[in-house]
Amino acid sequence: MTTSKDKLHSVHSWQILLVMLLLCASILPFANAETVVIPSFSQGSLGKHTQYFRERDGIISLEQARLRFASDELTQGNSNSISLGINVDPVWMTFEIRNTSDLGQLYRLSAETPWLDYIDTWLIRDGEVVKYVAGGDGYAFEKRPMAYRYYAFEYVYPPGVTQVIMRVETLGPMAIPLQFSSVENAINRDINSGYQYGALYGIMIALALYNLVLYFFIRRKEYGLYGLYLLGFVTNSLSYTGQLHTIITYDFGPYFQDWLDIFLMITYSVAGLHFARALLQTKEYAPKLDKFVLRTTLYIPLGMLIGFVFSQLFFSMVLAFFLNTCFVLLFIAMGVRALYAKKPFAMTFILSSVTAAICITVSTLAVAGILVPYNDYTFKAIEVGMAVEAILLASILAGQFRKAQIDKLVAEKFARTDPLTQLNNRRGFHTQIKPVLASIEREQLDMSVVLIDIDLFKRINDQYGHHVGDKVLQAVANSIKQACRGSDVIARWGGEEFIVLLPNTSQEQAQFHAERIRVAIERTKCSELPRTHQISASLGVAGSSYHIFAGQSVSQDCVEVMINLADDALYQAKTSGKNQVQLAG
Ligand SMILES: Nc1nc2c(ncn2[C@@H]2O[C@H](COP(=O)(O)OP(=O)(O)OP(=O)(O)O)[C@@H](O)[C@H]2O)c(=O)[nH]1
Numbered sequence: 073m074t075t076s077k078d079k080l081h082s083v084h085s086w087q088i089l090l091v092m093l094l095l096c097a098s099i100l101p102f103a104n105a106e107t108v109v110i111p112s113f114s115q116g117s118l119g120k121h122t123q124y125f126r127e128r129d130g131i132i133s134l135e136q137a138r139l140r141f142a143s144d145e146l147t148q149g150n151s152n153s154i155s156l157g158i159n160v161d162p163v164w165m166t167f168e169i170r171n172t173s174d175l176g177q178l179y180r181l182s183a184e185t186p187w188l189d190y191i192d193t194w195l196i197r198d199g200e201v202v203k204y205v206a207g208g209d210g211y212a213f214e215k216r217p218m219a220y221r222y223y224a225f226e227y228v229y230p231p232g233v234t235q236v237i238m239r240v241e242t243l244g245p246m247a248i249p250l251q252f253s254s255v256e257n258a259i260n261r262d263i264n265s266g267y268q269y270g271a272l273y274g275i276m277i278a279l280a281l282y283n284l285v286l287y288f289f290i291r292r293k294e295y296g297l298y299g300l301y302l303l304g305f306v307t308n309s310l311s312y313t314g315q316l317h318t319i320i321t322y323d324f325g326p327y328f329q330d331w332l333d334i335f336l337m338i339t340y341s342v343a344g345l346h347f348a349r350a351l352l353q354t355k356e357y358a359p360k361l362d363k364f365v366l367r368t369t370l371y372i373p374l375g376m377l378i379g380f381v382f383s384q385l386f387f388s389m390v391l392a393f394f395l396n397t398c399f400v401l402l403f404i405a406m407g408v409r410a411l412y413a414k415k416p417f418a419m420t421f422i423l424s425s426v427t428a429a430i431c432i433t434v435s436t437l438a439v440a441g442i443l444v445p446y447n448d449y450t451f452k453a454i455e456v457g458m459a460v461e462a463i464l465l466a467s468i469l470a471g472q473f474r475k476a477q478i479d480k481l482v483a484e485k486f487a488r489t490d491p492l493t494q495l496n497n498r499r500g501f502h503t504q505i506k507p508v509l510a511s512i513e514r515e516q517l518d519m520s521v522v523l524i525d526i527d528l529f530k531r532i533n534d535q536y537g538h539h540v541g542d543k544v545l546q547a548v549a550n551s552i553k554q555a556c557r558g559s560d561v562i563a564r565w566g567g568e569e570f571i572v573l574l575p576n577t578s579q580e581q582a583q584f585h586a587e588r589i590r591v592a593i594e595r596t597k598c599s600e601l602p603r604t605h606q607i608s609a610s611l612g613v614a615g616s617s618y619h620i621f622a623g624q625s626v627s628q629d630c631v632e633v634m635i636n637l638a639d640d641a642l643y644q645a646k647t648s649g650k651n652q653v654q655l656a657g
Contacts (some may be wrong), residue, residue: 105148107168110229115257117152117446118181118250124154124165127239133411134194134201137164137237152446153249157178162241163331165248169234177602180258181236182224190243191223203227208242228257249446265448267304272455273309274291275545276302279466286473297347298469302339302462309337309455320367324559330385334392338376339398341392342369343562348406351468357413361405369396390614400429416475417468424464431457434484480588492542493549501563501571508561509628517625520582521634522572524552524589527608527650532601540600544607547598555592556585571635579615579655586653587613594651612642614656 105123114573118585132140136518140146149165156163171177183191195203207216207223217225240248261435280302286572287296288345310316311333338364345365349355354362372395379388403425407487410418431453437443438450475652488500496504512519526548545568552570554561561573574582601607622633637656645654 078106105167107170107233109172110171110179111171111173111254113252115253115261116251118152118167118252119152119446120151121167122149122154122165122250123147123167124149124157124163126160127162127164131162132164137239138196140164141166141237146185151442153247155442156246157277157497160246161412162239163248163271165238165240165250167236169236169252170230171229171231171234174231175229176228178255180224180226180227180251180253180255182220182222182251182253183240184222184251185245185247186222187242187245188248188447189637190240190242192239193225195227196237197230197232199441208343211631217292224258226258231508240595249451258311261448261463268448269614271456272452272459273306275459276306276462279462279585282308283466283469286469294472296348296351297343298465299348300343301340301347304336304343305458308333308336308340322546330389331380334376334385334388337392338373338395341395342373344399345369345402348403348421351411351465351472352406352415354406354409357415357578358406358409358588360397361409365402365406365607368395368402372398374626379511400425400432404429417471417532420464420468424468426462427459427464431460493546493564495549495570496561496563498563498565501561501565501573504561504563505573505631508559508573509631512575513627516625517576518578518616518619520574520577520579520613521631521638522574522582522584522586523565523612523635523638524572524588524593524595524609525572525611525642525646526568527610527646532605540598541647544596544598546609547596548609549595552589555589571638573631574615577615578617579613582615583653583655586613590651590653608651610645610650611653612638612640612645612656613639613653614641 082632105121108118125146127137136483152655154163154165169179181193187209191208193203193204193205194201205217205225207218207225209223213219216223240246273445280299281493282299283295283302284299287293288587289297307316311329316332322457346369349365351361356366372391376388376391379385379391388564404422407418407422407425411422434444434453434457438446438453438601444450488496488503490500503504509519523624526544529544530542532544546547546566548568549562549564549570552562552572556572557574559575561575562569565571574585577585590611593607596607598607614634615621616630621630624630634656641656643655648654
């Protein structure tokens with residue numbers, strides 16, 4: 073097993089802030105600590121009941137510590153959590169438990185941060201040590217006093233006074249939120265905590281899996297990176313709280329756990345930063361920032377790997393620490409930059425990263441015992457913040473997905489629509505007639521095609537200008553639409569030519585319809601043209617009779633032939649004096 077000197081702790085981004093805040097923690101004046109009276113004290117923090125001193129001049133024994141406690145050179149805890157800074161000397165703490173009942177009382181004592189390396193506790197009654205409990209993150213999970221996220225143990229406190237002495241040694245932040253609860257209360261807290269963590273991690277895991285599935289089918293990298301980022305964060309949280317190791321790395325020891333924490337921390341930070349790059353398309357409008365993010369996510373993991381190869385845990389941990397800090401700051405910087413570039417969703421992105429940053433700060437201050445009271449909610453603020461961030465980011469992805477779908481529909485519609493007349497173009501015509509033809513063939517109905525060509529259109533362009541020609545095309549398209557039925561498929565076939573497919577209409581009936589269209593065109597008014605100018609068109613009609621076309625049952629293949637025959641008929645109409653309808657054949 074590694075010793076505390078060569079053992080370093082995985083550090084979450086919020087621990088970084090913690091370090092800074094802890095450095096500011098002040099030393100308080102001496103005072104007498106209040107004894108904890110049970111069973112009336114059913115649950116709470118022990119910070120304010122605790123006195124402590126630091127082991128500044130080398131390791132001391134329990135006896136020496138007891139002598140110090142007998143003196144008055146002690147510091148009185150003033151908040152729920154005793155917070156002293158990072159990489160500080162070990163701390164000795166003491167408090168008294170007075171059981172005023174006649175029965176032994178079963179209580180759980182816990183230090184609710186998972187990164188404290190070595191914690192020793194002595195229970196002393198009448199000057200004699202009656203129990204000694206060693207534990208902390210430096211111990212393999214199965215060797216800890218309770219198979220629990222934190223250092224914790226349970227004990228039946230007999231009637232009378234029990235003095236508790238604790239020694240805590242760690243290289244991580246020395247924040248010690250001591251909790252003391254009747255076992256019943258502790259179990260209830262555990263159950264509640266289980267539900268809360270279950271809900272928070274459940275949200276994140278569900279979102280992660282959903283986005284990974286989306287990535288698998290859509291192949292857009294932001295979904296994959298987002299899924300990876302969330303899974304990485306959850307796995308990292310489970311790992312640094314020691315929970316992961318109960319399942320998969322049961323007997324690998326804390327040294328392995330530390331490396332795993334560092335790997336996971338770097339994985340989710342890298343995935344998160346690449347996700348932000350892809351989502352906000354930072355490269356487009358902030359190439360320098362993008363390059364900086366890219367390099368950060370390349371060189372830091374590389375350095376960490378070198379540290380791994382040479383077994384330099386401290387070096388790699390500092391890099392992971394640094395990357396985590398960059399992660400929070402770069403997220404906000406990228407969001408702000410995206411806002412300046414007027415990127416959609418930039419505001420939501422900033423909101424999500426700032427929410428996470430605020431929640432991280434709340435947890436940090438609570439653990440540090442500064443400004444924010446330490447309790448279950450403030451302690452879990454970091455997970456709440458991350459869950460809120462996850463939901464907001466997921467809503468951005470969903471919004472982006474919707475936008476992409478709408479863009480696709482709009483693009484498809486554009487590709488099928490003639491921009492001048494808003495009728496189908498050739499492509500739109502062929503797309504739209506497919507289901508119509510299928511039902512005509514299935515139900516053995518008649519169908520016909522009418523080709524329409526505006527007469528002497530070139531002259532309109534030449535005399536009044538191209539823009540007037542355009543207005544005439546629009547007006548004629550409108551007239552054709554008015555003259556047709558809802559089931560007819562109309563398209564601009566090219567230039568000044570239009571086509572109408574008439575389902576369930578024989579050639580004879582189509583001739584009648586074509587005549588109606590011709591009259592409608594003749595009556596078309598265009599305000600840009602002089603009143604005296606008469607618009608007209610020639611029409612060619614081809615269709616089936618009694619479900620037979622060219623000697624065969626009507627089928628989808630008939631359309632091309634019908635169009636060619638209608639074109640021939642149209643030519644006949646043009647050469648026979650224009651402004652008339654001609655039938656094929
Ligand atoms: N304004 C306008 N003109 C167009 C458009 N597409 C094609 N044209 C014009 O339509 C005219 C068609 O001329 P022609 O093919 O000679 O036919 P026409 O003058 O109608 O003569 P007939 O068909 O014999 O009656 C050409 O001058 C094209 O430039 C368009 O989108 N807008």
